[in-house]
Amino acid sequence: MxxxxxxxxxxxxxxxxxxxxxxxxxxxxxxxxxxxxxxxxxxxxxxxxxxxxxxxxxxxxxxxxxxxxxxxxxxxxxxxxxxxxxxxxxxxxxxxxxxxxxxxxxxxxxxxxxxxxxxxxVWQLLGGKLHERLPLAWTLATGDVGKDLEEAYRKLEERRHRIFKIKIGARTPQEDVALVSAIARELAGKARFTVDVNQAWDGNTARRYVPELADAGVDLIEQPVAKWNIEGLASLVGMQMRTLIMADESVCTPQDALMLSKQNASHVFSLKVAKHGGLLRTRKVAAVAEAADIDWYGGTMLETSLGSAASAHVFSTLPGKHHGCELFGPQLLVDDIVENPMVVKDFDLHIPDGPGFGVTIxxxxxxxxxxxxxxxxxxxxxxxxx
Structure with missing residues (x-):
């Protein structure tokens, strides 16, 4: 060796x-x-x-x-x-x-x-590929309804994305709910929606406004409360809405995953290679999710094609129910650091076959x-x- x-x-x-x-x-x-x-x-x-x-x-x-x-x-x-x-x-x-x-x-x-x-x-070293492709989400994060809708329609026309995450939490909850509702109403039947609050709400605010987001047609709500507020997450899960609650900042280690599962505090785990400490430990967090009947979602730290390809390889090996991925980081950058970006076609990210991560620096x-x-x-x- x-x-x-x-x-x-x-x-x-x-x-x-x-x-x-x-x-x-x-x-x-x-x-x-x-x-x-x-x-x-x-x-x-x-x-x-x-x-x-x-x-x-x-x-x-x-x-x-x-x-x-x-x-x-x-x-x-x-x-x-x-x-x-x-x-x-x-x-x-x-x-x-x-x-x-x-x-x-x-x-x-x-x-x-x-x-x-x-x-x-790399996927072969990690146990073998279960997914040839994954549905790819795009984040709408300009904060302007008109600009977000223009961007969303362009992505739909290009057949790159039909799952959209909307970033909120910087303004008042009423303003955020109005923004989400306007976008969701306009694109109803054309796309699915996730909302990421990035820990901006306290428990009472989340319990007040999460149902309104659900009524607007949001499928998945990511980290609405602070990462330490496990009881707050559990209370939202207990509301038994059609909308699912996803933990991100709250789930970094396998021990975090076990605690969340024991307290019934999440429907979905957002998996991110960096926050888990690598590809192998990402698989360990995913194993806890599978054992606890918790879904997974392939998150991003807005990586280049290098980090995105690494994430795609490990995500491709994971069993259990999933909600696609958001490895769109390279599209957000003015330039990339690889010669051959991953293929995005028909709303899916196609997993490269290597060698290594399948991208050339x-x-x-x-x-x-x-x-x-x-x-x-x-x-x-x-x-x-x-």
Whole structure:
């Protein structure tokens, strides 16, 4: 088995095609920590960790990820056998507590390298592909009904998306419900709808307004209350509406998943490779969901095609009922870092077949967006709630 002989992380900053508004701010640029791993047999693998709004989504940021990879994770994994994935994870855990995003970038690059070393697609290393394609959602997040509808109709005409997630929580609940209702009424019968509140509501606000979102035709409501408010999530599940409640920030570890399942606090888990700490741990959270009869949804941290392909590979191996995925990150960026983006056709994302994650990195584009080489503004994130 080849050994890990080199690990090189860097930060890149890529502007978005339009502002992406969430409950806690507006994104005009996405930042990524990209990790390159080389094995002793010459195979090279790539991984990435994306955050949303710097450190605004959780405790990690591109800068903290870069530091963790350089100072702690690299010494832990260098010269180790590349195929010992679980052993590598244990070594990373011993050297660095938490820091799941950083660990996911390293594990992603390692699995990509080992798959390429064996000329296999990653999904084959993860147990085999159950899904050739997944329905692909798009997020409507301009905050303007007219612009959101124009964008939605364009995506429908292009046959790229007919599931739309609407980001709310930055304005009053009444204004948010009015926005969702206007979009849902206009597109009734043409599309399905998910709403993401990004933890913006307290329990009483959620219990007051979630039924109105359900009446507007929303199928799935993501993280309406704070991640710690498990009782609040459980109370919404207990309302027995047709609309399903999905946990995102509340479910990061398998232990989180077990707690939510025991308290009947979620109908659906939003799975994200970065927040779970890698592909293998994503599968562990999904295993708890399957055992507890909880559905899954393939979430995104607005990754490039690299991180999106990695997520697609692990999602393609998961059993249980699912609600598609939202690996649309590459479409939100002014440019990508791969030569061959994944295929989106007839409203579905098609899973690439490899080797590795099935995408080829364009190193010239990496250099173009490399923060250390270009001196780009690392923020481009507006905390104002407008």
């Amino acid at each position: 080849p050994q890990i002989i080199s690990l090189q992380p860097r930060i890149i900053d890529i502007p978005t095609v339009r502002p992406h508004k969430l409950s806690f701010g507006s994104i005009q640029q996405q930042s990524y920590c990209i990790v390159r791993i080389e094995l002793s047999d010459g195979a090279v693998g790539w991984g990435e960790a994306a955050t949303i709004g710097g450190a605004s989504w959780n405790e990690e940021s591109p800068e903290s990820i870069l530091h963790a990879v350089k100072a702690y994770l690299t010494p832990a994994v260098l010269n180790q056998e590349a195929g010992g994935f679980e052993s590598i994870l244990q070594r990373m855990d011993k050297s660095c507590r938490g820091n799941y995003f950083a660990k996911s970038a390293v594990e992603m690059a390692l699995i990509d390298a080992v798959a390429r070393s064996n000329d296999l697609p 364009d190193e010239k584009k990496l250099d173009r967006f490399d923060r250390s080489k270009q001196g780009l503004n690392p923020t481009h994130f507006d905390l104002g709630r407008k």
